[in-house]
Amino acid sequence: MTIFLQSLISGILIGGVYALIGIGLTIIFGVMRVINFAHGDLLMVGMYGTFYLFTLFNIDPFISIVITMPLMFLYGGFLQKVFINRILGALPQNQILLTIGMGLIMSNGIMLAFTSDYKILSTDYSSSSFDILGISISTPLLISFAITAGITVVLYWFLLKTDTGQAIRATAQDREAAQLMGINVKRMSIIAFGLGASLAGTAGALISPTYYIFPQVGSTFTLKAFVITVLGGMGSIVGATLGGILIGVAESIGGVYFGSGWKEVVVFVLFLLVLLFKPSGLMGKSNT
């Protein structure tokens, strides 16, 4: 029982960070219908930012997100404006390859600049934990879970209550109609990619204290983000949140009961099952 509870709790905590990555991807996909293969690399850029803010200026990773978030937003917006906006009408496989190419540039550019060494961001709370009923809970993960929850709430508010948020949602629902209604679709795309990038960067910042950093770190997270996004229904933020936590838990519990080698298979099988029986995702509208 302890084992089950332990895996459930740590699964949920790590799932919170996954959710943040998934939400970023789902916003990008919702607005632009582009699958962003460079999503993990955006996360990696966020990690490097956090790492250097910590080592050079001694800014705690959980505090430095107030710097990383806007920087990553600008960076994402820049990528969208300069590259992706040029091929919005192009064939989908070209869009995929463009993001793959951008990912390669980011990870290898970082490698040239900072070498391929693993960087470890060690804070004094990196391996601290406390015990509840024999279940150990990692302090940094709990903090990052709380921050994730906060960010998600703010994001909901932004998308539901502000004019820009509503314009983004309108663009996601129907691009042409939104254009006809006088919404600047290109601008919305820039904001959406910026948001996606800043969420990915934030996720990178949040796991930095408990994880490690190297130029190719992104690829694992890109795949996870795909799974989460489809699980939740592409474009659905509630879905991505649930999807992230679900994947965290599935990995954690799958690792215990099927062996750690098979936990990825558990995740992908879950993914295929959802695709088969509810292709629009857990929270998507079933009109596919």
Next chain:
Amino acid sequence: MKPLFKNTTGIGALPAITGLLVVVLLFLFPRFVENTYALHIMILIFISIVMGSSWNLLGGYTGQYSVGHCAYFGMGAYTTMMLMQFRQIPPWLGIWCGMVAALVVALIIGSICFRLRGPYFVLASIAVAEILRVSALNLKNITNGAEGILTTEIPPLKIGGALITDFSSKVPFYYAGLVFVLLVILVTWLLQNSKLGYYFQAIREDQDAAHSLGISLTFYKNVALSLSAVLTSLAGSLYAVYVGFIDPSTVLALDLSVQIVLICIIGGIGTIFGPVIGALVLVPLSEALRSNMIGESLINSGIVKADSAFGSFLTENLSHAHVLIYGVLVVVVILFMPDGVLGFAKALAARKRKEVV
């Protein structure tokens, strides 16, 4: 019942003769070139053409963008190697089993993934390939897991007691590769001029319209996938036997799937020679970048001094930057040559012709 394959277009005499000449020259190539490095590059090019052209049948002609084609490459590679290494079945028989294995996997994947469209299909294809990769890692008793399979010996090929080849040089692999290349090009060409190919392209252009014309989407998509998978497995088998070592992270990796797509996009999808051009551009280019030939030749030719700052930058840093350059190239091609090198060249030629007139 109408025949599925029917040649409707004649071929001009000039292209036919040039084509034949090229084929003959390629067949004679190993007789004149003894440089094994050149042969190695040629074999890699052949493998790339085979995998690119196979993907092209599904992605280029039918419009189903699979980013999980390493699954079939890996099935070919693993089946052939496992049979050869653990069951002493020679590779020229194992390759057929590899094709069957790829076909089975393709039918399973098709039945799952073709219920989905567009981006969902892309992601599902990745997921299935990943499941295969992790399974190959964990089924240690069958696949030897992460340790991979190393060839100890390839049995010599004998027909009626006469030794055809003992696989000690690169030449047999060269010819195998060349034959596979001709095979996929032939299949593509037949397809392009057949009713089947027409159905494929109808699905690519507009699925719903094709459906309303009475074309069974699921059936023809599965036909395209099966064809594509079986041919991709050839590339996998050849790679495995040639390199002599496989493991999940080389033959079942997402990287490989991406590379397969890249070959086609760079060359130009939905054309017979697109993947050929793509492979001819990408393989030598990545080799030149990897071995830093560009920097080296700049220094050797005396343009840049080896001990100058720029020279040491070329030798020290550029060798680390080849994947970066590769990435930049991908971005540039997508942004400025959306129809691939072949499409770009055609457009350029058309513009030239206009200027002359």
Next chain:
Amino acid sequence: MFGKIQATALALILALPMAAQAAKVKIGFVNSITGPEAPIGENLTNGVTLALEDLKKKGIDVELVKEDDTGKPEKSMAAFEKMATRDRVAGIVGPYSSKCANAIAKLAEKYKTPLLIPVASKEEITRQNLKWTFRLSATTYDYATILLDMATSLGKPRTIAIINENTDFGTSGAKSAKDYAGKKGIRVVAEEAYAPGSPDYRSTLTKIKSKKPDLVFMVSYVADAILLMRQSREIGITPQAFLGAGAGFATVSFAKEKAISSNVFSSTQWTGDVNWPGAKEFNRRYIAKFGKEPTYHAATAYESMMIMAETAAKAGGNQEKIRSALKSGKWNGIMGEVKFADYEGYTNQNKHQMLVEQIQNGVHQTVYPPKYVSKKPVYPFPGWR
């Protein structure tokens, strides 16, 4: 069209200027400079850089042909073919990873070009009766045996849990540990192979904790080693000893994490304080030049390059002579005594003495075998602080 482009592509490959044949020795070095293995590959490159400096002092001018294999076997083959046929190097040092070494060992035989593998540790590489392939380092099996030998000499462990990364090195390391534990009468109570790069191993570790193993044996690369130990501390696993099979546990960045690295044992090919000739000096110079401590990878690459270049220079670049000189030669440098021998099914395999180091106060100390000890081992594990 097809033909023309093909011809140009070939011309491009073949017509690039052939490097002039110089009087100095020309040695090839193939390594993972980019790709997933790049972080470790960098250590090898640094080791070779130092070797070139020392060779120059000895009057041997090495013209180095450096090739990147990006961690892929077919790329390492291309690199080998290029060096053997186009650059015509006298001998080749490398590659880093076992899968690349596997792919090119046979090529060495074909081109009669001596290949000296510094650190790729898969057993099979030198078990194929290949006359032109030499290996400096000990094999994967030895990473496990030396640790269990030490544990049984210091205490009476009865059970062991094995956690390994699901990669080539990881699986074969785990297999060796299981095999040797059986011989030593230690029962394996848990076996977990994990996919590298996962941020959360807590559930697996909880499962292992419930089995109460006496020994926890881990095979992990750089960063996962830190993650596993951090989370072991969180979960509160307290065996008699944590044993790490080289790789991640032997790195400086791991040792620096004092909270989690203290008293962890690690098997290694080399340590900075071992009393082999020149080892301490190498350690000092490496730190001065590259700003970090050398790993055993760097030391093996250094020694391999020294041996290959010196032999090649003496033999005047004649490859047959180099091969027989490597076969009959004996060296004693920073890797201790080196001799390429045929034994127990191995060919041209150096019977290298593995070492065990323990992290005490953030520093790796050599603690086993007794002959090389710099500090006394702390055993059993005193618990988390």
